[in-house]
Amino acid sequence: MINGIDNVDWESMGHAYGPASDVPGWLRGMVSADPAVRDEAFSGFYSAAHHQGDVYPCTAASLPFLFEMADSPVTPDRGSVIELLLSIGQECLDMDPEGVYFTPDGTESRAHVDALAVIGERAEVFVRWVTDPDEEVRRPAIECLGLFLADSARALEVLRSLLPGSGMVQELFVVRAVATVALRDAAVHGAAVGWLEELAGATAQVPEVRLAALVHRARCTPGELGDAVVPAAVGLIREIAPEETGGDDDAPCRARVELDVAAGTEPSPGVPPQVAAAFEDLERHGRVHAPTTSLLEAFHTVLDDRVLERTAVLTGQLCSADPGVRYDAIRMATELIGQWRGDHSGLVVLIAGCLDPGDSYTSAAAAEALGALVPVSEPAREALAGYVEAARAEHGPGVWAARERLVRRAHQEAVRALACLGDLRALDCVLEALDGGADAWRAVQVAGHLGEAAGDLTPRLSKLLAEVDFSDASQSMSANALVSALRELGDPGSAPVLASAVAAAVREEQWHTAASALKALASFGPEAAFALDVVRPLADAQDVTARAAATAALWELEGDAAGVVPKLVELLDTHADDEAAAALGRIGPAAAPALPRLRKMLTAGYEWPRVYAATALWDIGGDPEAPAVVETLLTAWAENDSTSNHVLACLNRMGTAARPALPRVREELTLLRRSGRFRSIPNDEELLAACRTVTSRL
Incomplete structure (x- = not known):
């Protein structure tokens, strides 16, 4: 078993994120009779030789041994070995065949080419594996056959022969593999598409398989997507019924429910609950509750910007009789709404x-x-x-x-x-x-969204912030969330606890939290002037982030432009240039000494400093600066649409001086895909509202 593994010079292969010399150990562990040892071995191999899908020389050198393991009837978990072969091969196909890549230690590598050659030389074995008695072997082998067998006509013949008598889930894999063959070889494209079209119309087949054939035919011929495809798909979705489960319609999700309950353990000491919850969410969002889920995801990819058609498909999914189809449609609908x-x-x-x-x-x-x-x-x-x-x-x-x-x-x-x-x-x-x-x-x-209830919320949030131990770095996430909520509520009654939080954070060198609390204090303006003794020394803080926040806060709390403008101008030469420019803009005409430096920032190589400088120029200098401001904003917007919220906010303030930007603003209202900062829904909705305001005004 695994003959010759000790004769390979693994170290000369270079290493990934673990020593290459560990790879043979992981390979041996994969054939252990102990499931725990196997799990550790697979995890170790993925970390050492296939980290985040990467392919290294040691990965390619492992392939003959992986094939040997997968072909041996005594290997306990052959399906997982073939899944690994599939993963490595898919990654290689996604890489540039002419490209040269580098291992983490800087060594040039064309391991992806070597790996594909090894897989291609042994691809005939997939023909045998697709008829293996073990279903866990057959499924990844079907995908491998579609991807790697050089003789496409033979691959198509073998795949089509598998359909009769297969279970529904395996049939879905077969249909997808047929489409894979069609997409990689034009010589068999017509025959494969014809078979898929015939299968889609075969009323004797279950609706899931007919839907798969319909969708994968659309994948193979996206230019021929007619008006009848979406209604046909919706009709087939409606035909999908829950599995026979003794009357319990929720049974398809039952295993997932049990998994969710089992995952509900308390986080380890020192791990912020937000972090623990994020990992739980990551695991939860990766679940699939229906055999047709990946198929429908592929259909949405084909439909792309056809939002109305995708909405019709999602309507069918969300109204499905199958609870698993409905559940997975929630995520797909969320993605559609979030993107379009x-x-x-x-x-x-x-x-x-x-x-x-x-x-x-x-x-x-x-x-x-x-x-x-x-x-x-x-x-x-x-x-x-x-x-x-x-x-x-x-x-x-x-x-x-x-x-x-x-x-x-x-x-x-x-x-x-x-x-x-x-x-x-x-x-x-x-x-x-x-x-x-x-x-x-x-x-x-x-x-923070419940501003009308600030009277009830502010005392409670203030109490929680006062209880934060700033010497414990794991509490920083909680501290920042509390500061953010108090700032959103806008109740000056929280100013004393925020001032105390600034002092405590500075004492423990929690500079990010100190800056957040300073910005919250600043939002209350002169009502927080009692905190000047805390804020003023920080305008000379060594940490630039805290210094910028404190300097901006000084202006908001006492309104002394002469005292803060020179400090803000100095900050324009730091990584806090955006905050300094924004503060100068809020000061307005009294910040005129900053104009020469801000004009110089318009030539910055990065678009964000240019945007902040341009908006500050308008707020300080007004109409004389308008031509340069509009030109800078439009150029930055074209380079990076994440700047659009800032750009539109300034254009909105400019009134008629923004008229040269009107064509681009109108164009934005015609676009289908969401834009705005982070492409988030709130930012995009804000962007659209600003665009409408600007166009109606001009």
Whole structure:
């Protein structure tokens, strides 16, 4: 077994993110009878020789041994070995065949070419593996056959012969592999497409397989996507029924529910709860609940910017009789709404329709999605409020901290989504969370949206901020979230605790938190002037981030332009140039001494300093600066559309002086894909509103 493994000079292969000499150990571990040893070996190999999908010389050298393992009937986990072969091969296909890559130690490598050669030489074995008695062997082997067998006509013949008598899931793999062959070899494209078209119309087949054939035919001929394809796909989605499960329609998701409950362990000491939750979310979002999910994702990729057609498909998915199809459609709908503009109220209502008190697992996903879709999730407001009230009625006012993990998570996500809409019906639950302490950090993250309840929220958030131990770096995330919430609420009553937070953060050299607290103080203006003794020394702080925040705060608290403008001009030569320019702009004409330096910034090589400089020039110099400002803003916008929110905010302030930008502003309103900072929904909606204001004014 694994003959000759010790005769390879692994170290000369170069190493990845672990010593190359460890690779043979991992290979031996993969054939261990102990499942724990095998798991560790596979994990070790992925880390040492296939880190994040990379291919190294030691990866290519491992392939003969991986093939040997996969072909041996005594290997305990042959399917996982073939999955590894598939992963390595797919990565190689995605790399430039003429390119030269480098290992982490800087050594030139064409291991991807060598690896593909090894896989191609042994590809005949996939023909045998696709008929293996073990289903876990057959599935990855089917994909490998479609990708790597050089004789495409033979690959197509073998794949088509597998369809009769296969289970539905394997049939989906076969159909996808046929499309793969068609896409990689024009010689068999026509025959493969014809077979897919015939299969799509075969009424004797189950709807999942017919849908797969329809979708993959569209993948193979995207230019021939006619008007009938989407309605046909929607019709087949409607035909998909839940598996026979003894009357329990939720059974397809049951294993995932159990997994979610099992994952609900307390975070390790010293790990911020936000970090632990992020890893749980990452695992949860990678789950698949229906065999057709990857197929429908491929269909949405083919449809691309056909938003209306994709909306029709998602409507069918969200109305499916199969709970797994509905569940996975929530994520796909969220992605569509997040990436494309349009009237998405129908999809939002359908997502809200997944808020079912009897299905906490799906309800949690729906509520989380609606929270992510603010502000376009407005049509779901009443459904969210109803779900929150129903949970409180059934489980009591302490449902935020319910022992049942799924009930708790679904309720919390619904409260958070409702709070993000500024709805005070979320207030009681947020207050209970802040008072009770259980998962209070989740409530803190949304408390700032409930500005009308600042009188109730500010004292509680201030108390929590006062209790933060700034000497414990793991609490910095909580501190920053509390500072952000207090700043959003805008209640000057929090100024004393923010001033104390600044002092404590500086004492522990938590500069980022100190800067955040300084900005929050500054937002209260002269009402926070009592904190000048804390703020003024920091205008000379060694840390640039804190120094910039403190200098800007000095202006807001006492309004002494002569004292702060020279300091802000100095900061224009640091990495805090954006904050310094923004502060100078807020000062306005009194910051005129900064104009020469700001004009010089218009020639910066990076677009962001140019944008901040241009906006400051307008706010300080006014009309005489307008031509240079508009030209700079439009150029930066063209180079990086993430600047668009800042650009439009300035153009909006410029009034008629912004007229030369009108064609580009009008063009923005015609675009389908979301833009704005981070391409987030709130920023894009803000951008569109600003564009409409500018065009209506001009």
